[in-house]
Amino acid sequence: MPPAAVHVSLKELSRLCAEAGFGPDSVPEAAQKSLAGYLELLMKWNRVMNLVGTHTWQATFRTLIVDSLHLARFLRTLPLPEAPETWDLGAGAGLPGIPLRAVWQAGAYHLVDAREKRTLFLSNVLARHPLPGTVVFRGRVEEFMPTRPKADCVVSRAFLPWPEVLELVRGHVAPGGMVVFLANEGAPASLPPGWRVAARAEYGVQAPPPHGAGGITGRSGLNGHGGRAGRVGRDVT
Numbered sequence: 001m002p003p004a005a006v007h008v009s010l011k012e013l014s015r016l017c018a019e020a021g022f023g024p025d026s027v028p029e030a031a032q033k034s035l036a037g038y039l040e041l042l043m044k045w046n047r048v049m050n051l052v053g054t055h056t057w058q059a060t061f062r063t064l065i066v067d068s069l070h071l072a073r074f075l076r077t078l079p080l081p082e083a084p085e086t087w088d089l090g091a092g093a094g095l096p097g098i099p100l101r102a103v104w105q106a107g108a109y110h111l112v113d114a115r116e117k118r119t120l121f122l123s124n125v126l127a128r129h130p131l132p133g134t135v136v137f138r139g140r141v142e143e144f145m146p147t148r149p150k151a152d153c154v155v156s157r158a159f160l161p162w163p164e165v166l167e168l169v170r171g172h173v174a175p176g177g178m179v180v181f182l183a184n185e186g187a188p189a190s191l192p193p194g195w196r197v198a199a200r201a202e203y204g205v206q207a208p209p210p211h212g213a214g215g216i217t218g219r220s221g222l223n224g225h226g227g228r229a230g231r232v233g234r235d236v237t
Contacts (some may be wrong), residue, residue, distance in 0.1 A: 003044050003048055016058065016061050027102075034102035034131065037125075038125055041121075042060065052093055065095075065099045067096050067157075068103070072100055074180075074199075074201050075153070075180070081152050085108050085149050087153070087155065088110065090158070091112055092118055093121065094111065101134045105131065105133060108135070112144050119136050119137075122136045145169070151169065151172060154177070154178070157182040161188075162188050163191065
């Protein structure tokens with residue numbers, strides 16, 4: 001028997017956006033509908049694929065979707081081209097990429113993942129809720145990078161340790177491009193030659209609630225490595 005459908009209330013979603021500090025100017029009605037559609041599919045598929053550790057759409061919004069909204073705000077502060085070439089490495093279940101594209105649709109955005117089930121889910125989401133300039137690539141990062149122009153922005157969340165990501169994309173990032181990390185920890189004490197931290201931002205999040213209980217307020221950060229890299233960090237305490 002297929003998993004039951006999940007319904008996301010737009011009214012409640014709008015309220016949660018506002019509580020997180022994102023009003024209608026940040027998350028307009030069209031973006032809210034995209035977020036709702038994504039959350040419905042994510043929660044439905046999660047019952048058979050274990051995509052995320054949360055079990056309700058509300059908890060998923062508070063602990064995961066909010067990262068994407070802060071990431072969008074952060075990207076708007078970076079000196080990126082008007083239509084950047086952005087790569088999301090190890091895209092997984094589409095976090096942060098799918099919610100990010102609901103509110104930040106500049107340029108081309110590539111969701112890259114080698115796992116068939118994950119990319120099948122992402123393709124299903126985009127087939128039902130298309131997002132401008134957003135495409136899925138199933139395969140290894142090493143196979144993907146030579147097929148595209150150099151990246152203006154690379155987004156990484158729990159893909160590889162910072163130094164390994166920076167070495168992996170070396171030579172594939174445009175001059176002045178950024179590599180943006182979402183992470184619970186700050187930048188490593190040392191980075192590979194040619195990289196530097198260019199920007200950082202912090203924001204409050206909620207830790208995943210145990211057994212549906214209330215979340216714990218935490219602290220998260222966004223950091224950018226400039227010159228040829230950028231970083232976004234997420235710290236929860």
